[in-house]
Amino acid sequence: MKTPQSVAVLGANGHTGRFVVAELLRRGLKPIAIGRNAERLAAAGFMERGIECREASVEDDEELDRALAGAAAIINCAGPFMDTADAVVRAALRAGIHYLDVTAEQPSVQATFERHEVAAREAGVVVIPAMGFYGGLADLLVTAVMDEWEHADDIEIRIALDSWLPTRGTRVTGERNTVRRLAVSGGQLEPVHQPPAERISTLPAPFGQQTFVEIPFSEVPLIARHVRTKELHTFLSTVALRDVRDPSTPPPQAVDEFGRSAQRFAVEVIVTQEGVRRRIIAQGQDIYAVSAPIICEAVQRILSGEIRDIGAKPPAEIFNAASFLQALGPDLSVEISET
Structure with a gap:
C-alpha cells in the first residue's frame, strides 16, 4: 500500500486551516498541522485524530525548516499574508517543496510573483498564491469561459454573498x-477609480x-499575468460589503457536520x-469552507503530476481550468452560457 504524501498546513488551527486539514484527510493525504502556539494546536483536536502537530513561527527560519x-x-492559511x-x-524553496496559499490580498500576490518566480522555476516546484475562493476560483472561471479566445475586450467578475460573517x-x-x-483599465493595472463603479445584476x-x-x-x-484584456473589474455585493464593514457582525457559525x-455564494464572470x-x-456554500477543496484539489494535482508548468504562476497556467472546475462538482455548481 502506498504511503500517503505529507502536506504541511500553516495556520492549521485557524478557521480555514481546519477545513483544509479535514479535506486533506478526506483525500487520503497526510496533513502536518503547523501553528505558532502548541496549546492552540492541541485545542484543535488534531492529535486525537492522529495528525502530527509542529510548532513554528514565520519569524524563525530554523523553526520553519524543521516544521516543513x-x-x-505547504499550504499557508496564516494571514495576513503580507x-x-x-x-x-522562502522556507518552501529551501526545502524544495511546493507552496500554495489562500490570500485575498493583492500586494502579497504581486510580491510572491516578483520575488520568487525565478527561484521557484530553478527549484522545480510550483508556487501558487491565492489558490482559494478569492483569487484562484475567479482565475479558473475566467480561463474556462474564455476557452479558445486569446484575448478579451472586457472581463467583469461579480461576487454575491447572501451574508459575510467574517473570521477574526x-x-x-x-x-x-x-x-x-x-483593476485593469486600458490594458494596464491601475488603481480603482473613486468613487468605485456600481453594477446591478440578476443572479439565480x-x-x-x-x-x-x-x-x-x-x-x-492572477488573471492579469496571463490573460490579455483591455478591462478587468471585480464587484462585490453591497450586502456582503455591509456585513464585513460592520464591527458588530458575528463570526461564522457551523450549521452542518462539516462545520460550514x-x-x-455566487461568482458571476462575464x-x-x-x-x-x-x-x-x-x-x-461558505467561502471559507470551499477554499479547502479548491486548494486541496490543486495540491493533489501537483503531487500526482497533473500540471502544465512549474514556477510561481496563477492557477490557470498550472492546471486545465475546465477539468479543475469539473472536479469540484460536489462543492461547486458551474454553468456557462453565450449570447
Whole structure:
C-alpha cells in the first residue's frame, strides 16, 4: 500500500486551516498541522485524530525548516499574508517543496510573483498564491469561459454573498490591507477609480437582483499575468460589503457536520469579445469552507503530476481550468452560457 504524501498546513488551527486539514484527510493525504502556539494546536483536536502537530513561527527560519521536514507541499492559511507569505515561500524553496496559499490580498500576490518566480522555476516546484475562493476560483472561471479566445475586450467578475460573517483573520487583514486596490483599465493595472463603479445584476436563487460595488481582490494580479484584456473589474455585493464593514457582525457559525456556515455564494464572470458575451456562474456554500477543496484539489494535482508548468504562476497556467472546475462538482455548481 502506498504511503500517503505529507502536506504541511500553516495556520492549521485557524478557521480555514481546519477545513483544509479535514479535506486533506478526506483525500487520503497526510496533513502536518503547523501553528505558532502548541496549546492552540492541541485545542484543535488534531492529535486525537492522529495528525502530527509542529510548532513554528514565520519569524524563525530554523523553526520553519524543521516544521516543513518531510512534507511534499505547504499550504499557508496564516494571514495576513503580507506578513507571512514571503517567509514561508522562502522556507518552501529551501526545502524544495511546493507552496500554495489562500490570500485575498493583492500586494502579497504581486510580491510572491516578483520575488520568487525565478527561484521557484530553478527549484522545480510550483508556487501558487491565492489558490482559494478569492483569487484562484475567479482565475479558473475566467480561463474556462474564455476557452479558445486569446484575448478579451472586457472581463467583469461579480461576487454575491447572501451574508459575510467574517473570521477574526479577515478582520485583521482588512485593517492591515490599506493599499489602493488595482483593476485593469486600458490594458494596464491601475488603481480603482473613486468613487468605485456600481453594477446591478440578476443572479439565480437565492440572490435575485443584486447591487455590486467595485472591490477587486487577489484575482486581478492572477488573471492579469496571463490573460490579455483591455478591462478587468471585480464587484462585490453591497450586502456582503455591509456585513464585513460592520464591527458588530458575528463570526461564522457551523450549521452542518462539516462545520460550514449557512452562507451561500455566487461568482458571476462575464467576458466580452467583439460584441460576443460569455457568462459563467459558480455557486456554493461558505467561502471559507470551499477554499479547502479548491486548494486541496490543486495540491493533489501537483503531487500526482497533473500540471502544465512549474514556477510561481496563477492557477490557470498550472492546471486545465475546465477539468479543475469539473472536479469540484460536489462543492461547486458551474454553468456557462453565450449570447
